[in-house]
Amino acid sequence: MSRVRTQVGIIGAGPAGLLLSHLLHLEGIDSVVLEARSRVYVERRVRAGVVEQPSADLLREVGLADRMDKEGLPHHGFSLRFDREDHRIPLTELTGSAITVYGQQEIVKDLIQARLAAGGDIRFEVSDVAVHDVETDRPRITFDGGELECDVIAGCDGFHGVSRGTIPVAVLKTFQQDYPFAWLGLLAKAEPSHEELIYTSHERGFALHSMRSPEVTRLYLQVDPDERIEDWSDDRVWDELHLRLETDDGFELNEGPVIEKGITPMRGFVAEPMRYGRLFLAGDAAHIVPPTGAKGMNLAIADVLVLSRALAALLHKGETELVESYSDTCLRRVWRAQGFSNHMTTMLHRAPGAEDYQHRLQLSQLRYTATSSAAATSLAENYVGLPF
Template identity: 90%
Template sequence: MRTQVGIIGAGPAGLLLSHLLHLEGVDSVVLESRSREYVERRVRAGVCEQPTVELLREVGLADRLDREGLPHHGFSLRFDREDHRIALTDLTGGSITVYGQQEIVKDLIAARLAAGGDIRFGVTGAAVHDVETDRPRIAFDGGELECDVVAGCDGFHGTSRGTVPAGVLKTFDHVYPFAWLGLLAKAEPSHEELIYTNHERGFALHSMRSPEVTRLYLQVDPGERIEDWSDNRIWDELHHRLATDDGFELREGPVIEKSITPMRGFVAEPMRHGRLFLAGDAAHIVPPTGAKGMNLAVADVLVLSRALSALLHKGRTDLVESYSDTCLRRVWRAEHFSNHMTTMLHRASDVDDYQHRLQLSQLRYTATSTAAATSLAENYVGLPF
């Protein structure tokens, strides 16, 4: 097989890159190891920044998002058993939209297939070769794809990043001393906006995926097993951590899914080696507290699509040469913001009362200072692409 851009991974990064390249008149083939059913059903992020929503509208991918997505103009910081609203729109003029990552994936797959795009599911054994030449190739079980450029959009555990020689790639890794237990429940959300809670027993988050489905999270130790957390135990802990003095009532419902996810920050530099370009989770991971993961992937592939169009249509190399530096500026800003949100809201087991008082001081300052609240809101809504 032959194409201009070989894309490994059919998540938001790979699929959106393929769509953006199509709009630029650049051919691509997407190779995905999982089945279509799997990638359309896996539950991931649910918060779209303002720039992400605007881009999806601009490229014709927001019809269902605009019908079914849930625009939010603020969120609550909950501490001292009381809500303190961060008014996103009032402070910044922007907002976020709750719309599941799997729904964006469904929209992208439908759009690519309707346009004659080539997405190959169930492709195993993918390995990248010859990226230091102008004819890289992707070998896989049963075939090979020759291309001008390879885009590694295959996530943190994919094979693309391992193609870059150890002497070239520098990695920065921070593992947080806690994890998130996530619960998806068929229950009407208990609040119209997200609630980020700092509690002496650990962080909790109230979110949603639709008017009928609630997404909830609890901070737990990384060594916890999901088998040790019965539904009743999870609900009891959520009730305890989310309680307020004004009588907040948490609605319960049948549990659809539950899992435990470790938290880490990770960045690989550079995001390019020869004709291989890394994007999304293949290049960086952020803790989910700041809701930046999927949005960073969108920002990466927007920069990459423009760079590859200039390279393949006009022979320009300036944008591909600056791709890594351009993306990493945004990545490190997101890493810092996500770390700030995480350390402000979570209580590690080794944090003493002194440190907890510092957390509460930061929360109180953020909730009462227009300048501090605006900075938080600006980063949360998303900096312009």
């Protein structure tokens, strides 16, 4: 077994783990990133596509935004579609900020390239990862054929990773909200049908029109959580999208070859605390939000920014204040994002078996949001991202 000494062992090469490694490198702190999947897999794994203003500003600040600024799509508003018409939320007019549509997998590519160019140590296809001795000042990570001796371990390995399970049940509290619907996502080689995102409330269920580039459209449909993707032919998906997205002013949905199709469950999840000894959780390892609010990747970015500052204070100066407040600091933002995402989800989705009373409450909230400057500003402020 090979033994390697590093300051920070990072489990997971998603946006959280890779950005943390980059931020630590800028602070002069060594790290090793361990990833169970191949580089090809993580660079092709399609996930989030909305980058909040604070996240985009941070990527620019740390030298990771060249391709995002060249290929990303800045959006200064989005539409709430209901009653068969659009009601635009002017994000920049209301907040002075915007969002950028740029795929999570593209950020991962940029991070991997930057880390490898700087001599970073990223190990793909690592198996049998286990965490040890996190209650000491010399925690360890073992894996097939090797061991990392660390000062700190960062668990950035997602909802199903090994890190969170290391925290004793008596210490860890978990909170979960399962929603009675799922999203069927479609990636199509088709020019987007609208210049901005469209969040649609329809009597048949929610639909979302998004994009990844001027040539690729990302679309979502609300479906039952027990639906099988095999039962949704491309033609059936397109027919349902046309039905839910149609408007009285003649909106036309562009179709194209389907690149990818899948069903994702909807849940909210938070683990507290996000730190146990020298183990720190970040990103999906600590929290999951329903995707309606576009917060998942942005919360991961916020987590590792806080963590990088805390670890710099600990490892350079021996100061523990930021380390000790890490969990509380992150969780304040996490719970605000949970609240906003739940608000967007319940406002836009048709719950199975919901009575007309509930549907009319949703329409009332949508109409209020679309006509009240105060309500629209609150939504916009949360959507573009609260300051770090």
